[in-house]
Amino acid sequence: AASRLPQLLELCKRRSILLPSYALYNGLRGALDYGPLGVELKRALLNEWWRAVVDARDDVHGVDTPILTPCDVLRASGHEAGFCDPLVDCRLTRERFRADKAGPLLPSLRWRVPISAPDKGKAREWEKVIRERIVPGAKVTRDGRVVYVHLASRPKAPPADDTSIAKMAESLCIPCPGYAEPSSNSPFLTEPRAFNLMFRTHMGAGEIDPTATADTSASAAAGPVGTPVYLRPETAQGIFANFPLLYRAAGKPMLPFGVAQYGKSFRNEIRTEKSVFRTCEFEQLELEYFVAPDTAAAEQWLDRWKHWRLAWWRAYAVNGGQQAGEGEDANVFRLRPHAADELAHYAKACFDVEYRFPWGWGEVEGVANRGEHDLRQHANAVRSLAGIEVPCSVDGNGKMRKGVPWVIESSAGLNRACLVYLLDAYTVDASAEAKEAGDGNGEAARTYLRLHPRIAPVQAAVMPLQRDQKLIDTARKLSRQLRLAGIRTTLDVTGASIGRRYARQDETGTPWCLTIDFDTETDSCVTLRERDSMLQTRVSLETAASVLRTRLDE
Template sequence: MAQKFRSLLDLCRRRGFLYQSAEIYGGLRGAYDYGPLGVELKKNILNSWWRHHVYYRDDVVALDTSILTPHSVLKASGHVDEFTDLLVDCTLTKERFRPDKAPALSTDKNGHIPITAPDKDTALAWAKSIKEQLAPNVKITVEGKRIVLYTTNICQPDKKGENGKIIFEMMDQHQKPLELLYHGYVEPNTNSPFLTDSRPFNLMFKTFLDPIDPIDRVIQTTIDHPNDSKSDIRERVDDALKPSTVYLRPETAQGVFVNFEQVVRTMKTKPPFGIAQVGKSFRNEIRLEHGIFRTPEFEQLELEYFVAPWEAKHYFKYWRKERYNWWLKHACHPENFRQRDHASDEMAHYATCCTDVEYLYPWGWGEVEGVAHRGDYDLTQHIKNTGANFEIAEETQPVSLDPVQESGEGDADLVPTQLPARYVPHVVESSCGLNRAMLAYLCDAFHQVEDGKGKPPRNVLKLDPRLAPIKCAIMPLTGKPEFNPLTQKVAKSLRRKGLFTVVESQKLKIGKRYYRHDEIGTPWCITVDYQSLEDETVTIRDRDTGNQERVHWKKVHQVVGDRLMEGEADDLLE
């Protein structure tokens, strides 16, 4: 599986889906640029989401809010105080990681601790660091890229939270043994036990909106109070910076919540209704892994659906099902998608209940979307901090109660008994990572087909045609100019229908050109040949079946359009 994933990443780089950002300058860790095909694939996924959740409904409107977010908004929402992870540094490898995701210590058959370095040179450098700084005079051996730490005893942490300890064997048997605290985990990639204590790490990117460099205020603060303690100086610095502090938003949702009253007023709407938003979010992720799966800059497809309190359970179950079905619509292998309900100890501070949609990536199950019942937490917090009027007035008995009662999923006890009644809406949120969606659908579509005769397997991306970057490739049989007029007519007819179409006129055999487009997921290749010059017919080849159909060139856009709409028609009938 790992080799197959590497082959997919190689295809993405080679064919123009993904590039390392600023690669000619050595690249930027965790940052990627989307090439010509990557842009199209991402846009097509977004468009599918938008059609299903905005255009196909009459109860959803859209917003596009600012990326820069004031401190006061994220303080009210709880992000300033809650949006942190406990992190640990490895003093040997300099890696930083979350302890709750880290493995326990591993030992060899002799009870000693093996540390695995990336290569022999690194192993020698780490061994020197251990001998001179981290554990002087401890007995160690180096075997290639493996360092072995000799131990006499390892005490595990107890259930009451007391730390364990590792007791090392010394080079000099008369020397007092060295003891190292053991918290129950090690650095995930190397098995190194040389760790700092865990400490909170804020996941938000902070910046400053100020024409005057705020660092001058920081310098002045430290000069004016030279005898303050470190904690006092930090508090004064934070106070000096607060007026100009803003954040790159960690989620798009807060922009929706602070605009709630304005949307209700301008659109003349009331619950149940949703607000959709697509946009960039930023998180100062420590572990950047698996290509675009986890990156500091990512794009979200979010829907905040506002409902009366007594309808919240009903609509949580509704959106839980609706969102899962959307993922399956475009999947080659639906069995590789699943839903997983959160346990109570893993939910966000605002959530009443939450379900993840997960995809079975080559490294294991990974979240691609969360559907959460956020209750009235967000709107209530902003009411408390601003006095905003986010309440909804019910003048008559709620007409939307019937489906809730029929399904048995509502909260009948919350239905107002006296009218008029006022309530703060509850929110059901679906939040999908567009970057992760793109990676999931690439993995799902990536096939390696054996053609036999001792040849290596060829790559085929069996993307849903609605998601495929290029819809049609037109292939004149040779490079002779007499094919050009008809080729351009076919191309123009498809482009006028909004279908991304390319002309593939390279001097390659037609079969090789087919295979090139199979590799990037093009669902239909259209061949213009000598017969086309006689009767104006062309051949349409299907990517997945290899079947070919001869039609008049004026019908090509209709044939392709009908096949693209087959899935959309099913969606509209549901």
């Protein structure tokens, strides 16, 4: 299972689902383009989310707020002071890591690490200690007084004893030349320090004054300077900061009332990783659901939302996210409650929706009871509760009580959703049946994406059996009909063998192929070929669109 990611990414690149961004210019760290098929997958997932969270409900409205965010907003929300990850530097490689991730990352360093000893004798001594005690089994070479540790060649298994590599190195106190004043003797990692993840820029014509804050820049006497702003690190603050207007626009409803927003968010991640799992620019799907400030009611809504959201994730997974096995092994999704020490100080409870990635469980969405924190912070910053205190409940005498709503938040990552469903759908079938029914390409196995039809980039591929004008004309007509029925359709008039064309569609997850052959003219039927079972049936040209539409809407 662990090898699924590289194979999948190779497929994604070959079939233009995900492509490296700005490849001609050596790329941009961690950034990826969504090619023609990737963009359809992403759009389909976004539509499914919007349908479930906004269209299907009468208590949730949509909004679209700016990416550029005033510093004041993110100061009030607490991001300016606290939206940080713990950062450590590796003194040997000058790489940076998130402190909480550095441990597991260290053994996978792929560097040829030079360590300069004061003299040859010392270098010989170090070479022995490093080979035998720090990275046993690794390739260690020496050139004069420089010892090279080839970490990529280190065996995968951890060192025999239970001490971690960093700890062993630390205990040996190997000094690390080339670094001024190391704060400890460890050749690996410095003490963690807080690193703010927000990208800051400025608005308006004028130089950037690095010392300017939102308060000082407007009145700066030294000439025009830009107003500092941040690229938002989450879409949520656009909703909280505009709550009074959004509430009024919704007709001042009784609570609960929700606002949903999707869009790009930006975080200067210390390390980007695992394709689109962690990038600096990503898309979020967020819902802020405002409920009465009442512990029992809020707990009930949190409970509902966490189960609704888990069900949403499962709905598009192969077999509804259910696999052979028992307990946790049987599910590819789970809800994980945050432990007390993991919970943000203001949050009352939080559950992560996690997916079983090939490298372990990873968060795809957080569902939290944030209490009144967000609205209260903005009210405090502008010193006004106007529009933030709203009617929440009716007291015993029938009088309306006002209060600051509490927030149940659901915050999902659209890019992680793409990765989850691509990984989940990636199937290599080496069975005899698959080979026999395959396209005759001589491949050892059949590779295909078992994407749910509603999120497949292409839902139907129409193909004339041969490059015959009559067949092509019929195929064109059919593909038009399918498109009119709202089915994402492609027309394949390449002259490749039909088996090869099926295989190409399977590889990108197209659930249905419709083939026009020479019988079509006489029986007005086409061959409907199913991706997963490879079964072929005849359906009439006239009903093909409604047959597929019905299956999509099931």
